[in-house]
Amino acid sequence: MKLAICTGGGDCPGLNPVIRAVVKYAKHRHNTEVVGIEESFNGLLTRPIRQQALTPESVADIFDRGGTILGTHNYGDTLRGADEKKHIALIKTGLKELGVECLLVVGGEGTQSMAQKLVRAGVKVIGIPKTIDNDLPGTDQTIGFSTCVDLVSDSVQRLRSTAESHDRIMIIEVMGRDSGYIALHGGIAGGAQIVLIPEINFSYDKIIAKIRKRQQEGRKYSLVVVSEGASPEGEASIYNQTFAKQKILGGIGQEVASKLRQLTAMDTRYTVLGHLQRGGAPNAVDKLLAARFAMAAVDLAIKEQFGKIVVLKGNRIASMPYESSHHFERFKIPADDELLQAAEGMGICLGR
Ligand code: F6P
Secondary structure (H helix, E strand, O other): OEEEEEEOOOOOOOHHHHHHHHHHHHHHHHOOEEEEEOOHHHHHOOOOOOEEEEOOOOOOOOOOOOOOOOOOOOOOOOOOHHHHHHHHHHHHHHHHHHOOOEEEEEEOHHHHHHHHHHHHOOOOEEEEEEOOOOOOOOOOOOEOHHHHHHHHHHHHHHHHHHHHHHOOEEEEEEOOOOOOHHHHHHHHHHOOOEEEOOOOOEOHHHHHHHHHHHHHOOOOOEEEEEEOOOOEOOOOOOEEEEEOOEEEEOOHHHHHHHHHHHHHOOOEEEEEOHHHHOOOOOOHHHHHHHHHHHHHHHHHHHOOOOOEEEEEEOOEEEEEEHHHOOOOOOOOOOOOOHHHHHHHHOOOEOOO
């Protein structure tokens, strides 16, 4: 059997380790070759096909490298609209030309939705979950999330010393789209007092009450983590750019800063962490998760159990059929989430 692998959607730390682990495990355990498809599914839409022969030697040194050696593609659904049928046919024939039996798709919700269409069209696919946002349904964790949370946590801690020195309110805007996992995990781990997530429309009164309470207790600074998709009660999320007809979230950090400056008369500054959250070397957790997902995905392919996505459930790797949901939607933090409860239980203000 010959396998192919592609990486789709926004890049994240851990993509290169998963490529490396797939190639090494396939070769050493199953004597199976792997070919890399470039730029998500797009590499299969052109002729010649854009591909890379991957060997244990060629991937040996990519372990610590951020990004993806295969390239990726965000925005613009390759498998939607007028070209959907044509593109599916090109992908099918492309895999055939390469002699590939199964395509391993490393991606988040957008990429896995496209992979689901391929499964329905008869392509043999195995999915591997990745995204810093941790918002893919069915898995407790995605590759990239842990490294991102490390950075957010470290950044909040760095802001703390300067906030404390100047008696300031410091606001940090983080990614996550419509899910607040990055903000919640990074905020708790970094010691923020206020965490604003898209799942809870926040009230400025509640935030100010928290800041005032801290002042009365002698703590004259406050740290606020705000997720890019968060919004105040009665208002919608803020978008600050458009690309490929897609609106891109951003700006809520600045908005919260100017509002809090106005309402509290305190010195208030904001930082947007942006794409720093997607770059850099993966941490140990992401490298280990990449290795575990890679092994499970290759084993499923070898056993010809196609049409499944490997997932983390508790502390175990499992798999779920692409057909377990009609279509993939971004997963949001449920109301009974343990960390959500823990945050409020410890006195972190979620703006409600
Ligand atoms: O999905 C990952 C993510 O990093 C989101 O958190 C963020 O909103 C988005 O991608 C940004 O994507 P891009 O860099 O393509 O604009």
